[in-house]
Amino acid sequence: MAMLGGTPVLILKEGTKRSAGKDAQRTNIMAARVIAEAVRTSLGPLGMDKMLVDSFGDVVITNDGATILKEMDVQHPAAKMMVNVAKTQDNEVGDGTTTAVVLAGELLKNAEFLLDQEVHPTVIVDGYRKALDKALEVIDEISRKVSPDDEKMLKRVAMTSMSSKMVAGSREKLADIAVKAVKKVAERVNNEWKVDLDNIKVEKKEGESLEDTLFIEGIVLDKEVVHPGMPKKVENAKIALLACSLEIEKTEFDAKINITSPEQMKNFLDEEQRMIEEMVNKIIKTRANVVLCQKGIDDLAQHFLAKAGILAVRRIKKSDMEKLAKATGGNIVTNLEDLSEKDLGEAAVVYEKKIGDDEMVFVEGCKNPKAVSILIRGGTELVVEEAERAIHDALCATKVVIEDGRVVAGGGAPEIEIAKRLRDYAETLSGREQLAVRQFAEAVEVVPKTLAENAGLDPIDILAELRAKHEKDGATYGVDVFSGKIVDMSEMDVWDPALVKKQALKSSTEAATLILRIDDVIAASATKSEGGPSGEKPSEEEEEKESSSFD
Numbered sequence: 001m002a003m004l005g006g007t008p009v010l011i012l013k014e015g016t017k018r019s020a021g022k023d024a025q026r027t028n029i030m031a032a033r034v035i036a037e038a039v040r041t042s043l044g045p046l047g048m049d050k051m052l053v054d055s056f057g058d059v060v061i062t063n064d065g066a067t068i069l070k071e072m073d074v075q076h077p078a079a080k081m082m083v084n085v086a087k088t089q090d091n092e093v094g095d096g097t098t099t100a101v102v103l104a105g106e107l108l109k110n111a112e113f114l115l116d117q118e119v120h121p122t123v124i125v126d127g128y129r130k131a132l133d134k135a136l137e138v139i140d141e142i143s144r145k146v147s148p149d150d151e152k153m154l155k156r157v158a159m160t161s162m163s164s165k166m167v168a169g170s171r172e173k174l175a176d177i178a179v180k181a182v183k184k185v186a187e188r189v190n191n192e193w194k195v196d197l198d199n200i201k202v203e204k205k206e207g208e209s210l211e212d213t214l215f216i217e218g219i220v221l222d223k224e225v226v227h228p229g230m231p232k233k234v235e236n237a238k239i240a241l242l243a244c245s246l247e248i249e250k251t252e253f254d255a256k257i258n259i260t261s262p263e264q265m266k267n268f269l270d271e272e273q274r275m276i277e278e279m280v281n282k283i284i285k286t287r288a289n290v291v292l293c294q295k296g297i298d299d300l301a302q303h304f305l306a307k308a309g310i311l312a313v314r315r316i317k318k319s320d321m322e323k324l325a326k327a328t329g330g331n332i333v334t335n336l337e338d339l340s341e342k343d344l345g346e347a348a349v350v351y352e353k354k355i356g357d358d359e360m361v362f363v364e365g366c367k368n369p370k371a372v373s374i375l376i377r378g379g380t381e382l383v384v385e386e387a388e389r390a391i392h393d394a395l396c397a398t399k400v401v402i403e404d405g406r407v408v409a410g411g412g413a414p415e416i417e418i419a420k421r422l423r424d425y426a427e428t429l430s431g432r433e434q435l436a437v438r439q440f441a442e443a444v445e446v447v448p449k450t451l452a453e454n455a456g457l458d459p460i461d462i463l464a465e466l467r468a469k470h471e472k473d474g475a476t477y478g479v480d481v482f483s484g485k486i487v488d489m490s491e492m493d494v495w496d497p498a499l500v501k502k503q504a505l506k507s508s509t510e511a512a513t514l515i516l517r518i519d520d521v522i523a524a525s526a527t528k529s530e531g532g533p534s535g536e537k538p539s540e541e542e543e544e545k546e547s548s549s550f551d
Contacts, residue, residue, distance in 0.1 A: 022115065024518060024519055025112075025115060025121070025516070025518065025519060026112070027078070028077075028078035028515050028518055029078075029108045029109070029111070029112050029515065029516075031076040031077075031078040031079040032078050032079060032081065032082050032104065032105060032108050032511075032512075032515055033105045033108055033109055034079065035069070035074065035079045035082040035083070035101065035105065036082065036101050036102050036104060036105020036106070036108075037105065038050075038068070038072070039065045039068055039069065039098050039101050039102065040098075040102050040105070040450055041454060042063035042064075042065065042068065042098055042164075042454075043098045043099065043102055043164070043447070043450045043451065043454060044164055044450065044451040044454045044455065044481055045163040045164050045168065045455075045481055045482070046454050046455040046456075046481050046482075047063050047098075047164050047454045048063065048454070049061050049062060049063045049166060050062060050063060050068050052068065052071040052072070054071065059382070060382075060385070061166070061382050061386065062166075062385075062386055062389060063098075063164060063165065063166070064097065064098075064165070064386075064389045064393070065086050065089075065097035065098030065099075065100075065101055066086045066087065066089070066090040066097040067389060069082070069083045069086045069087075069097075069101070070083070070086075070087075078515055078518075081511050081514060081515060082101055082104060082105070082511060084511070085100050085101055085104050085507045085508060085511045086098075086100065086101050088100075088503075088507050089503055089504060089507050092503050092507075093396060093400050093497070093499055093500045093503045094197075094392060094393060094395070094396020094397070094399070094400070095161050095393045095396050095397050095400075095497070095500050096496075096500040096501070096503065096504045099447060099501075099504045100503070100504040100507045100508045101508070102446055102447070102450060103443065103444070103446060103447070103504060103505070103508035104507070104508035104509075104511045104512050105446075106442075106443040106444075106446040107128065107439075107440065107443045107508060107509065107512035108512050108515060108516070109443070110439035110440070110442055110443045111124050111128075111436075111439065111512065111516055113439065114435060114436060114439055117435070119432050119435060119436070120432075121516045121517060121519070122517075123431075123432045123433060123436060124436045124439075124516055125436075125513045125516055125517060126433055126436070127429075127432070127433040127434070127435065127436020127437050127439075127440065128436055128440055128509055128512065128513055129509070129513065130429070130433065130436075130437060131422055131425075131436065131437045131440035131441070131509075132440075132505060132506065132509045134421065134422060134425050134437075135418045135422065135440075135444065135505050136502055136505065136506075138414075138417060138418045138421045138422075139408060139414060139418070139498055139501055139502055139505075140406075140498075142408060142409075142414060142417055142475040142476075143406040143407060143408050143498040144406065144407055144408070144490075145405055145406060146401055146405055146406065146407050147405070148183075148186065148193050148401075148402045148405070151179060151183070153401070153407065153495065154179045154182075154183075154398050154401060154402070155172075155175050155176060155179050156493045156494070156495050157397050157398060157401050157407060157495050157496065157497060158171075158174075158175035158178045158179055158394040158397055158398050159171045159172060159175040159394075160397070160410050160494050160495055160496055161390075161393045161394050161396075161397040161496075162174060162175060162390045162391075162393060162394050163494075165386060165389070165390040165393070166383070166386045166387075166390070167210055167378075167383070167386060167387045167390045169210075170209075170210035170211055170213075170387075171390075173210070173211055173213065174210070174213060174387070174390065174391055174394060175394055177213060177214075177215040177374055177391070178374075178391055178394035178395050178398055179398055180215050180372075181200045181215060181372050181374055181395065182195055182197075182200070182395055182398040182399055182402060183402075184217065184369060184370075184372045185197075185199040185200055185370055185371065185372060186402055187370070192403070193402050193403050193405075194403065195398075195399040195402055195403060197395055197396070197399060198319075199323060199326060199370060199371040199372070200371070200372055200373070200374065200395060201219060201220065201320070201323055201371065201372070201373040201374070202373070202374050202376065202388060202391060202392075203220050203222060203360075203373060203374070203375050203376070204375075204376040204377075204378075204384045204385070204387070204388050205355045205356045205358070205360075205375065205376070205377060205384070206356055206377075206378060206379070206380060206381055206384055207355070207356040207377060207378075207379075208377040208378075208379075209377060209378065209379060210376075210377065210378050210383070210387055212377040213374065213375065213376050213377050213378075213387070214374070214375040214377075215372070215373075215374055216362060216364055216372060216373040216374070216375060217364060217365060217366055217369050217372055218327050218328070218347055218362065218363040218364045218365065218366045218369055218372065218373065219320065219323050219324050219327050219363045219371060219372075219373050220360055220361070220362050220363075220373040220375050221292075221313060221316060221320060221360060221361040221362075221363070222358065222360055223313045223314075223315070223316060223359075223360070223361055224313070224352060224358075224359035224360075224361065225311055225312065225313060225352045225359070225361065226297055226302050226312050226313060226314050227302040227303070227305065227306045227312065229303075229306035229307075230302075230305065230306045230309075230310065230311050230312060231309055231311050232311070232351060232352045233311075233349065233350070233351035233352070234289050234290050234311045234349070234350045234351070235348065235349050236289075236346075236348070236349075237289060237290045237311075237346065237347045237348070237349065237350040237363070238286075238287055238288045238289050238290065238344045238345075238346060239288065239290040239291075239292060239324070239328050239330055239344055239345040239346065239347060239350070239363070240283055240286065240288040240290070240291045240292070240330075240333070240339060240343070240344055241292055241321060241324055241325055241328070241330045241331065241332045241333065241343075241345060242291060242292070242293045242294065242295075242332075242333055242336070242339075243294045243295070243318075243321065243332050243333065243334045244293075244294075244295060244333070244334055244335060244336055245293070245295035245296045245297070245298075246276070246279055246280070246291075246293060246295075246296070246297045246298055246301040246305075246336075247276075247295075247296050247297070247298040247301070248272050248275055248276065248298065272300075273300060276298055276300045276301050276304065277300075277304055279301060279336055280301055280304040280305055280308065282336055282337075282339060283305070283310065283336075283339065284308050284310070286339055286340060286341045286343075286344060287341060287344075288310065288344055289309065289310055289311065290310065290311045290312070290347075290350045290363075291305060291310055291311070291312040291313070292312075292313050292316055292321070292324060292363075293312065293313065293314045293315070293316065294315070294316050294317075294318060294321050294332075295314070295315065296314055296315065297312055297314040311350060311352075313361050322371075323371035324345065324363065324371070325345065326369070326370040326371035327345070327347075327363065327366045327369040327370065327371040327372065328345025328346055328347055328363065328366055328369075329345050329346060329366070329367070329368070330343060330344055330345025330346070331343040331345075345366075346366070346367065347363045347364060347365055347366050348364060348365020348366070349362075349364050349365055350362065350363050350364070351364075355375070360375075374391060376388055376391065397496075397497050397500065400497040400499045400500060401497045403499075404497065404498060404499045406497070406498035406499070407495040407496065407497055407498055408495070408496055408497075408498045408501055409475070409476040409477075409478060409488075409489035409490050409494065409495060409496075410478060410489050410494035410495060410496045411448070411451065411478025411479050411480060411481075411487075411489045411492070411494050412447050412448025412449075412451050412466065412478045412479050413448075413475060413476050413477055413478035413489050414475070414496075414501055415444045415445060415446075415447040415448055416445065416448055416463075416466045416467065416470050416477075416478070417470055417475040418441070418444050419441040419442070419444045419445045420441075420467065420470050420471070422437055422438075422440060422441035422444070423438065423441050425437060426438045426441070444505075445463060448462065448463065448466055448478065448479050449462070449463055451479050451481055452479055452481070454481070455479075455481035455482075455484065457479070457481070457484050462479050462486070465486045466478070466479065466486055469486050473488075474488075476488050476489050476490040477489065478494070480492060
C-alpha cells in the first residue's frame with residue numbers, strides 16, 4: 001500500500017503480506033533456528049531419537065538429521081532452506097546432516113547478535129565467507145592421509161558414523177560389512193578411486209537380530225523360484241540373464257484366426273508349444289543351469305525348464321538385472337536368438353532360502369563381483385529401517401574416505417581447532433569483518449558444546465578444558481561423551497571423513513549467508529480455490545452465493 005496525495009494506491013494483490021528490514025531478517029532467522037533446535041538434541045553418540053508420525057499414522061523413529069527433516073512438513077520458506085541444507089549434505093557426502101543444520105542455526109544466531117550491534121548484513125556475509133575459506137584450510141592442515149587399503153581405519157570411520165545411531169550396539173559387525181561392501185565395488189579410474197554405491201544392494205527383512213545381518217558376495221533377490229519342480233539349489237551356476245520374456249508374444253495389431261475344426265485348434269496349440277520348447281532348447285544349448293528373467297516366463301516354459309533341471313526366476317527389476325550382470329560377469333541378452341555361452345554369468349551357488357515369511361533367491365560366490373548385497377535383519381520394522389539408515393551413513397563415510405583419502409579426529413576436535421585458528425586470523429583483519437569472523441569461530445564451537453549437552457555434561461566447563469588443551473597439546477583433543485573427559489581422539493580411534501566436515505561447513509555457511517541477505521519478504525495470499533484458513537474448499541452452496549452476488 002502506498003499513498004499518493006493522501007489517496008491509497010494498491011500495488012500488491014489484496015491479502016498479500018509483506019515484512020521488510022529487521023522484521024524480515026528476524027523472522028527468517030527465527031524460523032531457521034527452530035529447525036536447527038529440533039535436530040540439535042539428536043547430535044552425537046548420546047543424542048536422543050525423534051518419533052515422527054505422519055498423516056497416515058505411520059511412525060518413524062530416528063536420529064538421522066536428513067530423515068527427521070524429510071519427514072517434517074515444513075512450511076516457512078527460510079525453514080525450507082534448512083531442510084535443503086540437510087538434503088545437500090546427504091546427497092554430497094551422505095553423513096553429517098545434523099552437524100550441518102545445527103551449525104547453520106548457530107551461524108544465524110550469532111549473526112543476529114551482530115545485526116543488533118548495527119553491523120550490516122553484507123559485512124557479516126563477507127566475514128563469514130572469509131572465515132569459511134580459512135576453516136577449510138585448517139581442515140586440510142589437520143587432516144590425516146589414509147590409504148584405501150587401510151581396512152582398520154576405514155572400519156573405525158564407519159563405526160564412528162554409526163555411533164550415534166540406535167544400532168550402535170552392533171556397529172562393529174555392521175561397520176565390517178560396510179567396509180567389505182565398499183572395497184568390493186571400489187574401482188580405480190585414471191589413478192583415482194571411485195565408488196558407486198548403486199552397486200551395493202541393501203535388502204531388509206524383519207526377524208532374527210542385527211547380528212544376523214549378512215554380507216553377500218553376489219546379489220540377493222526378493223523373489224522365489226517360479227516352479228516347484230525346479231531345483232532349489234544349483235552349484236557351479238551358469239547364469240543366463242534375459243531382458244526378454246519366455247512367452248509367445250501377442251501381435252501388435254488386431255488379427256483374427258478362424259478355427260473350424262478341433263484338429264486346427266490342436267495344431268495351433270502344438271505350434272505354440274513347439275515355439276516355447278524351441279526357446280527353452282536355445283537356453284539348454286548354451287549349458288545354462290540358471291535363468292534370471294526380467295520379464296515373464298510362460299507356464300509351459302516353466303515346465304520345460306524344470307524338466308531340464310534349470311532354476312528360473314522371473315520379473316526381476318531392471319536395476320537388479322544390471323547388478324547381477326556386474327556381479328556374475330554375464331551379459332544381459334534382449335533377444336533370445338543372440339544368447340550364447342559367452343554371455344553366461346557365473347556364481348559358485350544359486351539357491352532359494354526362506355527369510356522370515358518370504359522366499360528369497362541368493363546368487364553367491366561370484367569370482368570378482370562388482371556388485372554386492374547386504375541383507376539387514378532386525379527384531380522389528382523400526383529397527384530394520386534405522387539399521388538401513390545407519391548402514392547408508394557407514395557406506396557413504398567409507399566411500400568418502402576411499403575417494404578423498406583424508407580423515408580428521410572426531411569428538412568436536414576439528415571444530416575447536418578451527419575456532420582457535422579463526423580467532424587468531426580475526427586479529428589480522430580490520431574493521432567490522434573481524435567481528436563476523438569471531439562470531440563464526442564461536443558458532444563452530446556449537447558442535448563440541450552440543451555433544452557435551454547431549455551427554456549431560458557441563459558445556460561451559462568442557463569448552464574451557466578443550467580450548468586449554470588445544471592451546472597446549474594439539475589438534476586431536478575432543479570430548480569423550482562416555483567418560484566426560486577431554487581425550488586424544490586419535491588414541492580413541494574416533495575418526496570422521498575430512499570431506500564430511502568440509503561439506504558441513506560449506507552447506508551451513510551458504511544457507512546462513514543466503515538467509516542473511518534477505519531483507520524483504522512478500523508473501524502472496526492463498527487463492528480462493530485453495531479454500532479458507534482450514535484449507536477446505538468452499539461448499540457448493542457458498543460457491544452459488546458468491547456467484548449470485550456477482551450477477
